[in-house]
Amino acid sequence: MTLHHRTGIRIIILVIFIVVVVLNSYGYWSKEPRNSATVTSSVAPFHCPVESWNQVHLDTIPLQDLHLEYVRNNISRRDNILGSQIRLLTAFVYPDHISITTTSQKSYGKKVYCRYYNCLREELEGSEYLSIFFPMNVIRCPRRVGAKYMSISFDMEGEEPQEPIPLVYRVFETPIHEVSVCVGPIYGSESKWLEVAEFIEHYKLIGVKHFYFTIFNMNEYSRKIMDEYLRTGEIELTVIQSEYQTVDWQFHLLQINECHQRAKHQSKWVINVDIDERLIILKYETIGDLLRGYNDTVGEVAFPIRRIQKTGSLPERFESDEQVRQNFNVVLIVTIISEMEFLKYNVSSPVTWGAYKSIYRPEKIAAMYYHFSYQKYPGTIGVFVRNGAALFKHYRTTKDNILGSGWLTIPKYRNFSIVSEDSTFAEKLKGKVLKKIKYVYNQRVLYCDEIAEGPYEEYKKFGHGIFNCRYRNDSRGDSNKVVDY
Template sequence: MFKKTVYCRYFDCKRQEIVGAEWKGIVFPESVVRCPRRIGAEFVSVIKEMEDEVPTPMRLKYRVFEKPIHTLSICVAAFYGQEPKWIQIAEFIEHHKMEGATFFYFHIGNISDYDRQILDEYVNQGDAEVKTLQEKYERPFYAWQLIEIQDCHMRSKYHSKWTAFIDIDERIHTNEPNKTLVDILNNLDSQNIGEIQLPHLKVIKNGDTPARYLGKGQVPREMFSRKYINTAEPTFDASKAVIRPDKV
């Protein structure tokens, strides 16, 4: 779909099309289409040709804030595979809250109903947003990750000042005593910086993840940051990015 022509179709709160509001745009990059705002538009749909049947319109979400709501948000790589993730989700979110993150964007390829429950709790608390990845054509998991990055970049733009892109089994740590990641990012405000790169410290995971919660004593025993401590040397190969989404 790269650079393909598409049409934005706009609809009001009753899902009635707003006549004359359509917009001809292009796909760039692979999965992003710019549909300018229209007065009275509550829903939008995208089609390849004006004569095509319009797919179910999707509700627009207001994200054009004068000032970002969040200083640091986390975009989490799409979930795939059969490994249980409930304890990873909880540890991941609570750890990064201590580093100053206040919002999390999750993208779901595969997840069990049991693991989804804890995600839904974080959504209900206002800590997270979950997007299910689905399409009528099959994609290998790595192709979905490219779409997830583009989608999350757009979602976090104007919503968060800084956005980190990492996997569910990764943790951001700072080396400066008594400083969180947000403290360090705030010191960069006066500089014209759009992206910082974080070196990667690989931790060897050689055990299984518990399928279900069995009691309080299980949690500290199974937390990834406690259970797995054997590491390799830090490297910038496959480094992780923290960006200013409004500048990138």
């Protein structure tokens, strides 16, 4: 065989090999994608990961027999809003149980099934557990391996459970916050932005690092300051969605109970106050210094109050350090600092133990009321704070036709005097509040010369108006001038 003949055969074999490879490649790319998803899914379906902390199965709930005894004796029972829907609110997983909170104020003592779901929101087969409502809107459930979402139902046949809600992690060996604040629900038409900033900055100055807020309703402008504190991680926020057009003080206990469950195992102590109440420390540097003086049997500390006459309303918006305020058809120029409650109001009542407020240990309390606990667990005691150590200032409105109006006529509140804030503390608080509200609300227009040339040239074909800017020397404030392009 000649050399040329052998070379020709090699070329033919090489061509055939290339053709086979090309055809196989075509078959792979044209057919495999259509079948790959099905094959992969059937052979290796996605499995929910189960973290080490979530590999716990329990068949009982701590102190359930005691809770049943409380229910038989109607401990903390307070039925209200009897026609309300039962909506899931939040769910928390602790080392030894799970708590679900709802919007119900009519279900005390009723039997209800805990329903468990994995990360795909698929129900864990055979995992249901029959529990009860205690206190008013709370259900306790045992742990289940792999549970990530929870729901409830009143029977296991014929009733579709509500949309499952995620479990919030609270499997802490020890609390990660020494003292937190459960803030009463925010609702109503009054703008709250300045009050929120003043409240948080006040408590931060006395050693509080964490806050639990609940919103019934809030205007968009005030919500900006809440979002800022959410950004910094200083607050947790619960928003209650209801079928009612107006959600007000009649729903307050929903917040009390939800925050009690939210704080368990995360915060050692909880300050239970409304947005218009400030804790004043008189003999210690911080609230932590005061509370560390109590032994482990103490589950609740009561504090006296001093009411401050709040005769005005909060400003609607921040305009500048000096802004216009209209009062009975009189236009006033006021500084934003003078609008801060702790500087504006100081007509004060004597200190009284009537309607006292408490700071409590969430794991040691079975059920809470508005100002103090309904029921402590066995072995837990409550005490009154040492005389002169601390008190709450309550900026109480003097308006009529609202909850609690007419309090000025109560004898124990008649002997008013001027009691100003400590000057050193006031200066610190003033600076903190001013810095925060300016960071959030001191906004300006975008000037056209701030826009880089590249983006401007690229998008100016759509018209100058899309840039929403203003020229610095444009006294008319016209941001939509036509330009040649």
